[in-house]
Amino acid sequence: MENASCDPLRRAAHEALSVGLGFGILGFNRLQVKRREWERVSGMTLPSASEIATSMSTTLGAFASLVADRGRR
Structure with a gap:
């Protein structure tokens, strides 16, 4: 029921x-x-998803290393 x-x-x-x-x-x-x-x-092309992912990984890696360096001081 x-x-x-x-x-x-x-x-x-x-x-x-x-x-x-x-x-x-x-x-x-x-x-x-x-x-x-x-x-x-x-006439322009936008980046593909894989290009955006690569760019973000590079940027986040650089940011993470800056944060790690700041923490060591």
């Missing part, structure tokens, strides 16, 4: 999650299209 009353709630939660996930995917795809349009119009 308890499961019967939970089914509509569970179904509604599942549908809400599915709709939210779908909107997130559509939003991400739209952002990618806008980025590619901007690159085509401007």
Whole structure:
């Protein structure tokens, strides 16, 4: 009996999650299209995710060494 009353709630939660996930995917795809349009119009390219990750790793490594040096003083 308890499961019967939970089914509509569970179904509604599942549908809400599915709709939210779908909107997130559509939003991400739209952002990618806008980025590619901007690159085509401007003639410039934005860095890839791996380039951004490498840059952030380098920057954070430099920052960590500065903090470590400050701590030794």
